[in-house]
Amino acid sequence: MGKDNRKLSKAEEKRKRLYEEKKKELLAQGYEEKDLTISVLKANVMAFVLGLPIIILLLILFIYKNQSGLYTFSFYGSVVFIVVFAALVVVHELIHGLFWAIYAKHHLKSIEFGFMVSSLTPYCCCKEMLTKYQYIIGGIMPTVILGIIPAIISIFTGSIFWFVMGELMILSGGGDMTILLKLLMYKSNKKEILYMDHPYECGLIVFER
Template sequence: MHTSTTARRGNDSKKESKSLHKSGRFNFGNARFLLKKGLRAAHIKSTYHYLATQHKLLLALIPLLVLVAGIVVHELIHGLTWALFARNGRRSIKYGVLWKYVTPYCHCNEPLEVRHYVLGALMPAVILGILPSIAGIITGNFYVLVTGIFFVMAAAGDFMIIYLLRGEKRSNRVLDHPNEAGCYIYRQG
């Protein structure tokens, strides 16, 4: 008799939960999503707390790693953008480091139209700087905002080159200087 009572209670609770779900008063799918989201947030907080208390040096290195990775991605964005407009595509792009200045660089081996060169020069500032800054402002995330501002400042050399090209005709071509920050301009006759 005890087992039939348990079975009856189980059936009653199933009927009740189905009726709540059908009535629209409670959505189990949303509850599961919120529970998972809450668990993810709790996991991130606990991981941060663990790093902050047990591995302070590792926690301090995370921003440095983000910045170094961002500088490499900055150069990759230059190369990928210029490769879209180069006749030989990615084969025209060369990456390296100017060890004298400890600065990574991206070099396009063939002349590009001024507008394509400028677009390639602007893209890292937009993707790594301006868009994250806007996202940081909208979401109120200080770290994303500061990272975006850093990458806008990291594009200062790119802005300098764009400024130098401001009066050039669109039909002119620009060739990266092979080992200095700068470029050659080929003017159409």
């Protein structure tokens, strides 16, 4: 979800109102707000910057391990690939929600899914405060489960289908890696820090005091 001048959906408007109420409450308690969101455009650009080195490394390992392979895609195989990829894009968001729901006080009731029409981007939003590492785990697991693990397994099995799928899912997780890198680079000397997924933008908000 990006810093774009776009019309919010009804669900986003509702989350925005709830967020503003929570923000007002926290500011009254002495917390300061720090914005760690990024635009959809930056997320897409950084997906290549952060994902490409991983993809190239895994590709080198795949080619080295499977030098004698003949890699082809039939028309049927290509159609299946597109369908599976589209399904995994949705599963990617479900994994975000599943792991954040484990840590959230109200579990799945605190998780919302949606689709941003302007950028054709599905998304997952956690409406509760999380700790730094809870947010990181929920943020990185889709890339690990759908991207890195299948790609590594494919290096040893020689499956070009799942190797390419894994590589694309790593690339798809580049925006997540950008947000998590921004979070890891954020330093604070405050004693109390709360982390909250932004209600309609890409990234999170930090409240500290």
